[in-house]
Amino acid sequence: MENFKGWEDLHLVRTRIDHAIHRTPVLTSETLNKDAGAKLFFKCENFQKTGSFKARGAANFVFSLSQEEAAKGVATHSSGNHGAALARAAALRGITAHIIMPNNSPATKQETVRRYGGKLTLCDPTYEARKLACAKIIQETGATLAHSADDYRIIGGQGTTGLEFTEQVPDLDLILAPIGGGGMASGLVVAMKTLNLRTEVIAVEPEQADDAFQSWKTGVLQPPEPNTVADGLRTGLAEQPFRILQAGASEIVTVSEAAIVAAMQRIWKVLKIVVEPSAAVPYAAILEGKITVQNRRIGVVLTGGNLDLTKLPWVTQLV
Amino acid sequence: MENFKGWEDLHLVRTRIDHAIHRTPVLTSETLNKDAGAKLFFKCENFQKTGSFKARGAANFVFSLSQEEAAKGVATHSSGNHGAALARAAALRGITAHIIMPNNSPATKQETVRRYGGKLTLCDPTYEARKLACAKIIQETGATLAHSADDYRIIGGQGTTGLEFTEQVPDLDLILAPIGGGGMASGLVVAMKTLNLRTEVIAVEPEQADDAFQSWKTGVLQPPEPNTVADGLRTGLAEQPFRILQAGASEIVTVSEAAIVAAMQRIWKVLKIVVEPSAAVPYAAILEGKITVQNRRIGVVLTGGNLDLTKLPWVTQLV
Numbered sequence: 001m002e003n004f005k006g007w008e009d010l011h012l013v014r015t016r017i018d019h020a021i022h023r024t025p026v027l028t029s030e031t032l033n034k035d036a037g038a039k040l041f042f043k044c045e046n047f048q049k050t051g052s053f054k055a056r057g058a059a060n061f062v063f064s065l066s067q068e069e070a071a072k073g074v075a076t077h078s079s080g081n082h083g084a085a086l087a088r089a090a091a092l093r094g095i096t097a098h099i100i101m102p103n104n105s106p107a108t109k110q111e112t113v114r115r116y117g118g119k120l121t122l123c124d125p126t127y128e129a130r131k132l133a134c135a136k137i138i139q140e141t142g143a144t145l146a147h148s149a150d151d152y153r154i155i156g157g158q159g160t161t162g163l164e165f166t167e168q169v170p171d172l173d174l175i176l177a178p179i180g181g182g183g184m185a186s187g188l189v190v191a192m193k194t195l196n197l198r199t200e201v202i203a204v205e206p207e208q209a210d211d212a213f214q215s216w217k218t219g220v221l222q223p224p225e226p227n228t229v230a231d232g233l234r235t236g237l238a239e240q241p242f243r244i245l246q247a248g249a250s251e252i253v254t255v256s257e258a259a260i261v262a263a264m265q266r267i268w269k270v271l272k273i274v275v276e277p278s279a280a281v282p283y284a285a286i287l288e289g290k291i292t293v294q295n296r297r298i299g300v301v302l303t304g305g306n307l308d309l310t311k312l313p314w315v316t317q318l319v
Numbered sequence: 320m321e322n323f324k325g326w327e328d329l330h331l332v333r334t335r336i337d338h339a340i341h342r343t344p345v346l347t348s349e350t351l352n353k354d355a356g357a358k359l360f361f362k363c364e365n366f367q368k369t370g371s372f373k374a375r376g377a378a379n380f381v382f383s384l385s386q387e388e389a390a391k392g393v394a395t396h397s398s399g400n401h402g403a404a405l406a407r408a409a410a411l412r413g414i415t416a417h418i419i420m421p422n423n424s425p426a427t428k429q430e431t432v433r434r435y436g437g438k439l440t441l442c443d444p445t446y447e448a449r450k451l452a453c454a455k456i457i458q459e460t461g462a463t464l465a466h467s468a469d470d471y472r473i474i475g476g477q478g479t480t481g482l483e484f485t486e487q488v489p490d491l492d493l494i495l496a497p498i499g500g501g502g503m504a505s506g507l508v509v510a511m512k513t514l515n516l517r518t519e520v521i522a523v524e525p526e527q528a529d530d531a532f533q534s535w536k537t538g539v540l541q542p543p544e545p546n547t548v549a550d551g552l553r554t555g556l557a558e559q560p561f562r563i564l565q566a567g568a569s570e571i572v573t574v575s576e577a578a579i580v581a582a583m584q585r586i587w588k589v590l591k592i593v594v595e596p597s598a599a600v601p602y603a604a605i606l607e608g609k610i611t612v613q614n615r616r617i618g619v620v621l622t623g624g625n626l627d628l629t630k631l632p633w634v635t636q637l638v
Contacts, residue, residue: 269427272370272592274587274592305591312631315634
């Protein structure tokens with residue numbers, strides 16, 4: 001693990017999923033650069049198929065299965081975006097996707113899973129209930145578990161974001177990503193390490209869902225107790241991503257809820273794009289001064305754009 | 320006028336303003352295409368400098384002035400986006416822009432004018448009050464009036480949107496744009512006619528601000544009585560755009576307020592971009608079935624993305 005040998009070449013991963021995903025654009029803003037005193041590059045995975053980067057990992061997972069495995073379908077428990085992405089990837093291959101979601105997931109995320117043809121099962125909004133419901137379905141159907149982060153195929157798929165990003169913007173000093181299960185953050189580490197790039201990776205987490213930060217600090221995986229507006233990050237850091245981050249990430253930093261909401265609103269207002277709360281978490285770290293950005297070239301992964309437009313956090317929560 | 324001879328070559332206009340504007344992207348969506356049964360191409364002027372297409376006309380106006388004219392500054396009355404755009408263009412040339420705005424303009428549009436260094440004067444929210452306040456300032460300063468639509472330099476600048484759009488997406492059957500003062504819609508007509516393209520131009524207007532539609536129907540310019548959520552269209556159709564539309568537009572159609580709000584929300588949700596209500600007006604015509612779209616290649620100009628994010632119409636008006 002330490003030297004990232006044995007990892008699947010991300011160029012091969014990209015070839016496998018190329019037909020199933022978008023090469024998303026990178027946006028810049030003079031206004032935001034001036035505010036930060038840095039050069040910021042925003043990788044718009046909110047424009048990705050299914051509205052989040054999860055389309056990458058899910059596609060890599062589904063198209064890596066043998067015919068025999070595929071025939072029995074796939075299953076996952078997901079706070080939303082991974083479920084939708086897996087449903088879509090499965091539909092592309094013509095196989096069944098069993099999606100277990102907490103019953104407090106945004107309605108829009110549930111609709112999306114159904115629209116892509118996923119078989120949706122709602123459960124209590126605890127991590128244990130999710131795992132249990134998923135295990136039961138796997139036992140009944142023989143479906144393959146597609147964990148949202150704890151799988152090298154998922155991590156490799158998300159890692160193609162880093163590959164693409166560095167092709168679009170060479171010589172980044174730093175890439176920032178939010179961290180929930182850790183699939184994206186660890187995928188970026190794998191990308192930078194296997195591409196032999198000097199680019200640092202920093203994961204950013206809500207203070208009120210800081211199990212990754214606590215795990216990083218203590219060296220032992222800590223259980224999650226999420227209570228954050230960033231619904232996409234209401235999940236625990238997974239084992240494999242944790243080990244990858246320990247071996248290759250620079251830092252994990254945390255941000256306040258107020259900063260997340262302010263960052264989200266600023267991105268909407270200046271970049272004129274719709275991002276979900278989780279996607280605003282890295283830029284919140286810049287706004288709160290949690291990262292040294294001065295005169296650096298900084299990549300920010302905007303991870304998704306799925307949310308209930310009638311429940312904007314600066315309207316329902318702060319006003 | 321009838322044959323559009325004598326119009327300034329829009330390629331020359333583009334050369335004049337090239338340093339001052341963005342070449343904005345064109346977005347597409349499988350979901351929206353499927354809904355419409357057509358191929359839709361969205362030209363994202365919400366990503367334009369100052370957040371709207373008005374940056375084009377304003378830049379062309381300011382950079383067309385003689386040194387002598389420029390020294391005395393420019394002035395305009397504007398519902399918002401044109402004012403911001405003129406302020407910025409003037410700042411680029413280092414001259415003064417006097418901006419008169421109705422006192423009920425969105426706060427965000429007022430802030431923007433100030434941020435770009437415009438000298439802002441608020442007046443009563445009537446068309447007469449705006450004209451009067453503007454005339455007074457022009458008398459005092461000798462500034463040149465930059466009308467938001469009734470000027471061939473403004474129309475030509477907006478027309479570069481059409482030039483760019485047809486380069487990005489060849490062989491469009493139809494281009495749709497919202498109509499307020501008429502600068503964009505007439506600019507598109509000029510573009511299609513001077514480029515000798517077969518592409519039709521249809522202007523779309525809120526039913527509750529339908530002076531352009533009434534003018535078109537009666538052949539005589541009608542006074543505006545706007546009462547619409549589309550704040551950017553709360554202005555009267557101007558004389559020169561009206562004549563150009565009479566000579567070269569295919570149609571003017573109107574849409575309901577509910578359709579505008581639904582169209583705006585749909586664009587945000589599916590395209591993941593922020594557009595203001597006015598920008599959603601053309602897509603509202605597709606949603607309401609006001610235009611024959613089946614199997615056609617249709618360009619939709621998303622005119623801007625400036626609005627108060629705390630006052631979304633589907634939250635404050637309909638719920």
